[in-house]
Amino acid sequence: MTDTPMPTKDRLIQTAANLFRTRGYHGVGLADVLTEAKAPKGSLYHHFPNGKSDLAMASATWASDEMLRLIAASFDGADTFEDGATTLCYKLAKLFDITGWDTCPIANTLFEGPDNDAFRAHAEHIYEGWINEVLDHAERLGLAEGEAKAKAENVFILIQGGWMLARARRNSDVLRNLRSMI
Amino acid sequence: MTDTPMPTKDRLIQTAANLFRTRGYHGVGLADVLTEAKAPKGSLYHHFPNGKSDLAMASATWASDEMLRLIAASFDGADTFEDGATTLCYKLAKLFDITGWDTCPIANTLFEGPDNDAFRAHAEHIYEGWINEVLDHAERLGLAEGEAKAKAENVFILIQGGWMLARARRNSDVLRNLRSMI
DNA sequence: GCGGGACTAGACCAATCGGTCTATTCGCGA
């Protein structure tokens, strides 16, 4: 995919993000990450002094940034909030089909951690970021303030729930059908 | 709570279910389960010959039965589908506050397993059971067939998504507010 | 070309993992 080799730190973050997403925090061993990222253990602990938990935090942030870009790309060309939300659902469904995304990467990465509250707080921060991103577009597209807030949260909840059912069924149609509930 | 001591097998299932729910399949060691359930390892492998994975399957089934009872209790006294669904949301919120339920017990238990597809299939089976339980009540309460099916799935998705946001925020109001989206 | 921090490399460690095995105790039917 990339010709110029990616810096080790980024390589670790991205492979870790993918592994955590599919197998969960405790389901992934450092050995797995290091093998797949072709990096020695020394590098990991150089870039992430606190080891696995640092890596999980960074992975979650990276995954979140990808999601924020996806939200922005969905709403940027939209004329109405419904159009943007529908596009988002379709983009997620497509991603689900292509990459076999299993669940919300944040949930699988951060909802199991050892010192639970730092992880939980980070997950909350990320989720609020997603909701706010949707909220901004909702207001920009003319929704009244109260309605916009409710709609943004609604979209988040539907996507999270739909994601889970889609995974259980191994069928991305669930995500596509979410548009009828927005 | 219970005066008569619970049979070892049930004790294992229930403590395992609680641990899996909060920490995920890989986040729980057999030692944790055995200590908390006050059972020796021999008993575990007597009742669950395939060890941890058998235990996880049984735990998920048990947790699912609890959920089915909760759904039934919510809809049984309801005059309309909306009433029943609202009651369900409130009951879940209460449970969330009391027991600190973290996420969907099925998701945390089965969405990480080793031989992933047996676990996934079991999760799908359980989820369809929940949806069908809601569907039965929807039809009983007079919803047209097509609408009932959509509503039942909608309720499931909202609860799953709301559950996750409630956990991140450590706030059960999310679950209570779901009623406005049904 | 030399000095020094950034980074790579992987051997090594104690702790814990899930699982196996043998010995013992319990509880019920004959």
Next chain:
DNA sequence: TCGCGAATAGACCGATTGGTCTAGTCCCGC
């Protein structure tokens, strides 16, 4: 009361876990 399978009890095992540590390599300013 005996017999026998169900169940309990926990020592033990190899593999793997996350984490530490030392040595070596790379690259850039001087």
